[in-house]
Amino acid sequence: xxxxxxxxxxxxxxxxxxxxxxxxxxxxxxxxxxxxxxxxxxxxxxxxxxxxxxxxxxxxxxxxxxxxxxxxxxxxxxxxxxxxxxxxxxxxxxxxxxxxxxxxxxxxxxxxxxxxxxxxxxxxxxxxxxxxxxxxxxxxxxxxxxxxxxxxxxxxxxxxxxxxxxxxxxxxxxxxxxxxxxxxxxxxxxxxxxxxxxxxxxxxxxxxxxxxxxxxxxxxxxxxxxxxxxxxxxxxxxxxxxxxxxxxxxxxxxxxxxxxxxx
Numbered sequence: 467x468x469x470x471x472x473x474x475x476x477x478x479x480x481x482x483x484x485x486x487x488x489x490x491x492x493x494x495x496x497x498x499x500x501x502x503x504x505x506x507x508x509x510x511x512x513x514x515x516x517x518x519x520x521x522x523x524x525x526x527x528x529x530x531x532x533x534x535x536x537x538x539x540x541x542x543x544x545x546x547x548x549x550x551x552x553x554x555x556x557x558x559x560x561x562x563x564x565x566x567x568x569x570x571x572x573x574x575x576x577x578x579x580x581x582x583x584x585x586x587x588x589x590x591x592x593x594x595x596x597x598x599x600x601x602x603x604x605x606x607x608x609x610x611x612x613x614x615x616x617x618x619x620x621x622x623x624x625x626x627x628x629x630x631x632x633x634x635x636x637x638x639x640x641x642x643x644x645x646x647x648x649x650x651x652x653x654x655x656x657x658x659x660x661x662x663x664x665x666x667x668x669x670x671x672x673x674x675x676x677x678x679x680x681x682x683x684x685x686x687x688x689x690x691x692x693x694x695x696x697x698x699x700x701x702x703x704x705x706x707x708x709x710x711x712x713x714x715x716x717x718x719x720x721x722x723x724x725x726x727x728x729x
Contacts, residue, residue, distance in 0.1 A: 485665060486576075486613055486614075486665070486720065487512070487515045487516070487575060487576070488515060489663040489665070489720075490575070490576075490604055490661060490663065490722055490724075491515060491516055491519045491575065492519075493604075493659075493661045493724055494516060494519075494573060494575055494602055494604050494724065495516075495519050495520065495523050495573075497602045497657075497659070497724050497726045498520070498571050498573050498600060498602040498726070499571075499600055500520055500523040500524050500571050501523075501524070501570075502524060502525040502528070503524065503525065503527060503528055504524045504528060504570040504571050505528070505529045505530075505568065505569045505570045505571070506520040506521075506524055506528065506529070506530045506531070506569060506570065506571045506572075506573065507530075507531050507532075507533075507562075507564070507568070507569045507571070507572045507573070507591075507594065508520060508530065508531070508532035508533070508552075508572075508573050508574070508575070509533060509559040509562070509572060509573070509574040509577060509587070509591065510533075510534055510535075510559055510574055510575070510576075510577025510578070510580065511532035511533060511534050511539070511540075511543060511554070511575075512534060512539050512543070512575075512577075513539055513542045513543045513546065514532055514543035514546060514549045514552060514554065515575070516532075516573055516575040517530050517532035517543075517549070517552045517554075518548060518549055518552065520571070520573060521551050521552055529553075530551070530552050530553065531552075531553045531554075531555060531564075531569075532552050532553070532554050532555075533554065533555045533556060533557040533559075534554075534556065534557075535556065535557070535558050535559070536556075537556060540554050540555075540556055559574070559577065559578075559581060559587045559590065560581055560582065560583060560586045560587045560590060561590065562590045562591075562593070562594050564594045565594070566593055566594060567594070567595070567596045567597070568594045568595075568596075569594050569595055569596065569599060570595070570596055570599050570600075571595075571599060571600055571601070571602075572591040572594065572595060572599070572600075572601040572602075573601070573602050573603075574587075574591070574601075574602070574603040574604070575604050576604050576605065576606065576722070577603075578603040578604075578605050578638070578647075579605050579606060579634055579635050579636070579637050579638050580634060580635065584638070584647050585647055585650045585651055588601065588603070588647055588648060588650075588651035588653070589651045589652070591603075591651070592651055592652060592653060592727075592729050595729040596729070597729055598728060598729060599728065599729045600726060600727070600728050600729075601648075601653065601726065601727055601728075601729075602724065602725065602726045603644070603724075603725050603726075604722050604723070604724050604725075605638045605644060605722060605723050605725070606635055606636050606638070606639075606720075606721075606722060606723075607636075607638075607639055607640070607660070607721045607722060607723050608636065608639055608721070609633075609636040610706070611662075611719065611720065611721040612635075612636060612720055612721075613665055613718055613720040614676075614677065614682060614684055615635045615636045615684070616703070616706065617674075617677050617684040617688070617699070617703055618632040618633070618635060618636075618683065618684040618687065619632065619633055619636065620699050620702050620703055620706075621684060621687050621688060621691070621699055624691065624695050624698070624699065625687065625691070628687060632683070632684070632687060635683070638723065640723075641658040641659075641660065641723055644658050644723050644725040645658050645725065647725070648725050648726075648727040651727075653727025653728060653729065654727060654728050654729070655727060655728045656725070656726070656727040657725070657726050657727075658723055658724065658725045658726075659723070659724050660721055660722070660723060660724075661721070661722050661723075661724060662719055662720065662721045662722075663719070663720055664717055664718070664719050664720075665717070665718050665719075665720060666715045666716070666717050667715060667716040667717075667718070668714065668715060668716065669714050669715070669716050670704055670707070670711035670712070670716050672716065673716050673718060674700060674703065674704075678696075678700075
């Protein structure tokens with residue numbers, strides 16, 4: 467994983483992605499089957515939303531460690547009062563700094579696709595689990611079924627040097643692909659499910675405002691574009707929706723895949 471991906475967009479992360487994260491966390495926690503007292507590791511935690519939910523589920527006395535490669539994300543996470551009780555550490559999800567058999571559950575909310583080698587990351591998840599422990603990863607499906615990843619794929623059409631990086635977030639895409647990744651990491655009892663949520667904005671302009679302000683990875687790439695290309699990207703996005711972006715309120719459906727497996 468590369469920390470620079472996350473640095474510039476960290477300050478706008480919660481404003482842009484909080485609704486997304488919160489919408490799918492209940493399904494993540496349910497798939498993880500977290501029980502009271504479990505030791506939980508949250509990989510690619512961002513600003514800590516999934517870790518908070520894991521702490522609430524695991525109850526008093528539970529040990530929840532959450533980590534991210536981004537120092538900026540962790541700085542925000544550590545200063546959130548509602549993250550009290552969660553231990554935050556900086557680490558690479560492909561090289562976890564923990565011995566074998568350290569955790570009962572490992573969770574990863576919308577981070578696995580950013581790994582240079584997702585199988586290596588999943589192998590690390592499995593390594594630190596206790597026997598019978600469970601790992602769960604939530605990933606985007608197709609770009610056109612995403613909330614903001616679709617914007618990155620359009621930007622990539624105009625920035626050849628960033629194609630691989632901008633398309634990576636939608637690189638897993640299918641249940642079959644996610645299942646194969648868990649299988650390659652030697653997990654057992656693998657299950658993959660789809661979850662869809664609808665997100666409502668006042669208008670297309672409201673939807674696009676976070677990207678236009680430079681929040682998130684797509685936003686950071688967008689604000690670097692020449693004004694003429696920004697206009698093309700924005701209008702391409704507007705026309706990509708069935709109603710041409712004119713509906714009010716503006717509703718976008720997002721689909722994720724939730725993969726789970728046991729050690």
